[in-house]
Amino acid sequence: APDPPNALIGPVVTSDGPASTMITAPRFRDVLGHFPTGVVVVTAMAPSGGPVGMAVGSFTSVSLDPPLVAFLPDRASSTFPHIRGAALFCINVLAADQEDVCRVFALRGVDKFRDVPWSSSPLGAPVIDGVVAWIECEPDQVHEAGDHFIVIGRVTAMDVARPAIPLLFFQGGYGAFAPRSLVSGARVELENQVRLADLARSGLEAITTDLGVQTRAVAVVGEQQVIVAVSQPEGVTDWHTAIGIALPFVPPWNATYLAWLSDEQLDAWCAGVTPPVEGDRRAALNEEIAVIREHGWSLKYRDDDDLMQQIDDLERGLEASGPMPVLERELAALVGRLSPHADPDLLDDERAGRVFTVAVPVFDADARVPMLLLASHLPAESTVPMIERVRDRLLDVAADTTGRIGGKPPTRYLESRINYRLARPVRQVTTPKEAP
DSSP: OOOOTTOEEEEEEETTEEEEEEEEHHHHHHHHTTSOEEOEEEEEEOTTSSEEEEEESOEEEEETTTTEEEEOOBTTOSSHHHHHTSSOEEEEEOBGGGHHHHHHHTOSSSOTTSSOOEEEOTTSOEEETTOSEEEEEEEEEEEEETTEEEEEEEEEEEEEOOOOOBEEEETTEEEEOOOGGGSHHHHHHHHHHHHHHHHHHHHHHHHHHHHOOEEEEEEEETTEEEEEEEEOOTTOOSSOOOTTOEEEOOTTTTHHHHTTSOHHHHHHHHHHSSSOOOHHHHHHHHHHHHHHHHHSSEEEEOOOHHHHHHHHHHHHHHHHHOOOHHHHHHHHHHHTTSOOOBOGGGOOHHHHTTEEEEEEEEOOTTSOOSEEEEEEOOOTTOOHHHHHHHHHHHHHHHHHHHHHTTOOOOHHHHHHHHHTTOSSOOOOOOOOOOOO
């Protein structure tokens, strides 16, 4: 039977010994409810036949060698005896969008699998469709622990079925994991960057309309790059927008931001990331940055189609699932395989057809780059004049946006514009400062 509402279950223990205050069951649940737990459904094929399952909020890994996991069912559970008598069981890690599945398996006296599709694990335990991961186990040990059991299982098979945000139980309710990039402070910063992108939006849309390319505003938010605005040509539906996706801040994707740091700031950044950018990686980054600094804009050629497709697939996965550390790590690894930014001095009509992106910086009052403006999906028949038109239009929008926020381009950027006599000279925008 459940504990009465004010049942005393033990004294509060402090460093000075037992205190006079006693722990009640509600107090116990309230305090421990401040620690979020993952939610799983433990399933098995009952000895009497047919699938059985129960929702559990206390699951953990136990050992790597041998591979052991554990869950803690209530001793009063009517389902656990059927699982205990099975030859194996399966841990189903629920996704954030499977709260309804969790509620079904928390009920008593109903056919829990009636409307829940499932398949079999390698040895025959039920695997619920749509779960994040499943872990097939053979029972190893069962220990009594107060009003619960501690069930230890030896892992026999496992897999990630769907990379997605897992379902969490926190303070008496269900929820989902939110990475640090989405906590309140970062949200405020992202809102500022979205407002900054709004200042460039009409110019980007005009480039898209006139030249038939996709344009993007990509902002720095904390330690990530986030796509905050996208403009697509009318009628184009197969180009991935990736709006709102957080991109890894790793070379070569971040080289255009890093190019405009001071040498001391660049040294600090390279030393502070994990792993540090040093040796051959630092030398390659320095060469790439030198090219960007020399010209004041950057271009990237299309890489291997298979690599580009893998990156596109991962971006679509992040767009569908939300921020997922495992997908972000995979994306960062693929980005690290991309070719560096090209040297515009070597651009000719043959190479122009391989240009995939052109990027220019927007500067803030501290001469830093809070946002890049990019054009991508340039046609395979592009010529040098076409690339230069895209570049010049982007530079104009960037200059206008920089001026509207009271931005200050660094001296080396201004020198690059003068030295290379770009088609549009740097304009001294006198529009009053407008906070993003």
